[in-house]
Amino acid sequence: MxxxxxxxxxxxxxxxxxxxxxxxxxxxxxxxxxxxxxxxxxxxxxxxxxxxxxxxxxxxxxxxxxxxxxxxxxxxxxxxxxxxxxxxxxxxxxxxxxxxxxxxxxxxxxxxxxxxxxxxxxxxxxLLSPSVTRRVIEQFAHRPEPAAAGRDGAARLAVLTAREREVTRLIATGLSNDEIAAQLFISPLTAKTHVTRAIAKLDVRDRAQLVILAYETGLVRPGG
Structure with missing residues (x-):
């Protein structure tokens, strides 16, 4: 098409x-x-x-x-x-x-x-390269604690499996699907599947919004 x-x-x-x-x-x-x-x-x-x-x-x-x-x-x-x-x-x-x-x-x-x-x-x-992800991290580093962190963040993330949560965390640190696959000893296709499921479960539009949510919920913290 x-x-x-x-x-x-x-x-x-x-x-x-x-x-x-x-x-x-x-x-x-x-x-x-x-x-x-x-x-x-x-x-x-x-x-x-x-x-x-x-x-x-x-x-x-x-x-x-x-x-x-x-x-x-x-x-x-x-x-x-x-x-x-x-x-x-x-x-x-x-x-x-x-x-x-x-x-x-x-x-x-x-x-x-x-x-x-x-x-x-x-x-x-x-289109969220590691360099752009780092800029997002820098923005969060100069902000107060995420408003949605704590119990609210935990509730939002509860729909994810442990693996989907880990993949989301790695995305937020700037890793590509191939890099995630290598770190978790899974195939790139499996990594992409976890990403797709996390996006669907969390009701966000794409990978970029997944990074934002990871920081807003406290799943990943600047410098952590």
Missing amino acids: TIKVLLADDQALVRAGFTSLLARAEGIEVVGEAGTGDEAVRTARALRPDVVLMDIRMPVMDGLAATRTIVADPDLPDCRVIVLTTFETDEYVFAALRAGASGFLTKETEPDDLRQAVRSVAAGDA
């Missing part, structure tokens, strides 16, 4: 560049563009894309608000958002995760990486 992509960026040249790169990929089609956050929301509702490439700094409504609106829309349950950012200078990584973004790309992303990112997110995976 063709993956439908919506590009949201206030710079026409950036949109043209991403459109050109994605046009060369088999099975990916850019179905629309938006120059503001509110336009991105309207266009997403009209075209129902599988993936939205969302810039953060846009007029009228910024990318964070647009991401939050799209993710919360019950009519767009399968729409995933990839935030366009620059890790070195962008202070919005944590906020974008909380808004519901499934991952991040820089505007200097290599063409093959861009295409693979779109395919991965459309398939339900998250």
Whole structure:
């Protein structure tokens, strides 16, 4: 099936560049563009894309608000958002995760990486590299104790098996499925199955949201 992509960026040249790169990929089609956050929301509702490439700094409504609106829309349950950012200078990584973004790309992303990112997110995976996970950890390290920790956190996590809980903990430390498999002496497919089940049981959208929940419930603590 063709993956439908919506590009949201206030710079026409950036949109043209991403459109050109994605046009060369088999099975990916850019179905629309938006120059503001509110336009991105309207266009997403009209075209129902599988993936939205969302810039953060846009007029009228910024990318964070647009991401939050799209993710919360019950009519767009399968729409995933990839935030366009620059890790070195962008202070919005944590906020974008909380808004519901499934991952991040820089505007200097290599063409093959861009295409693979779109395919991965459309398939339900998250673009959450160890470097991004570390930034999430750093954010939590400067926050007070998680509000949901303690008994509330334990109750939320009670639906998980011991193995699913361990896999969730390892995800939150920044490990990939292959690295988790190696550490637990299981196959990568089994590791992925545990991840999928944990996501379903905890009712979160993807791996990125699983990391947030691991810290909010106290399953993992910064520096622990």
